[in-house]
Amino acid sequence: MWATLRKLPARTWILVVAALLLLAALVWVLGAGARWVVDLDADLTKRPEKDIATAADAVRGRALAIATGLVALVAVYYTARNADTTRRSLALTQQTSTRTLELTEQGQVTDRYTKAIQQLGDVNNLHIRIGGIYALERIARDSERDYGTVQEVLSHFVRDHEPHRTAPQPSKQPSAEEGSKVATPTSTRPKLPADV
Numbered sequence: 001m002w003a004t005l006r007k008l009p010a011r012t013w014i015l016v017v018a019a020l021l022l023l024a025a026l027v028w029v030l031g032a033g034a035r036w037v038v039d040l041d042a043d044l045t046k047r048p049e050k051d052i053a054t055a056a057d058a059v060r061g062r063a064l065a066i067a068t069g070l071v072a073l074v075a076v077y078y079t080a081r082n083a084d085t086t087r088r089s090l091a092l093t094q095q096t097s098t099r100t101l102e103l104t105e106q107g108q109v110t111d112r113y114t115k116a117i118q119q120l121g122d123v124n125n126l127h128i129r130i131g132g133i134y135a136l137e138r139i140a141r142d143s144e145r146d147y148g149t150v151q152e153v154l155s156h157f158v159r160d161h162e163p164h165r166t167a168p169q170p171s172k173q174p175s176a177e178e179g180s181k182v183a184t185p186t187s188t189r190p191k192l193p194a195d196v
Contacts, residue, residue, distance in 0.1 A: 109143045113149075119132025
């Protein structure tokens, strides 16, 4: 116990000593001290004992009122201090919860992004690739932060999977037998896959 008391800060020691002195003064005033205070007034000592006892009781009542006021002030102080500590603790808890929620959401977006990229890379199944494209679209809509990344991934996918365009062959000059037919350049563009 004494080891614990020695570890208290100086401010706490001052408060403990002050409280003990006030308590000792209160006990003294409630006992013999009330009569001593009454004896200080020379006019009261000449009165009958009944008046002196009434005056001592009045001193005791005032001392109790002052002590009660001091205890109430200390109680209000510690209540306000505890309320402030609780408020700060609640604010810190709320900040921690908000940060945890943000990190959880970011983790979920990362997981969704990873799965969508895996789906996009499935070369054997067109429907899975389309599902990956839709998943990336949803991520871009839900996460403003990831919008640019998703746009780049999809653009790269389209560039890599677009069939090469064939350059139109220049038309030949019509021969004499084809004279009446006018040749028009034909450029056939292959049909794009659904995922592109």
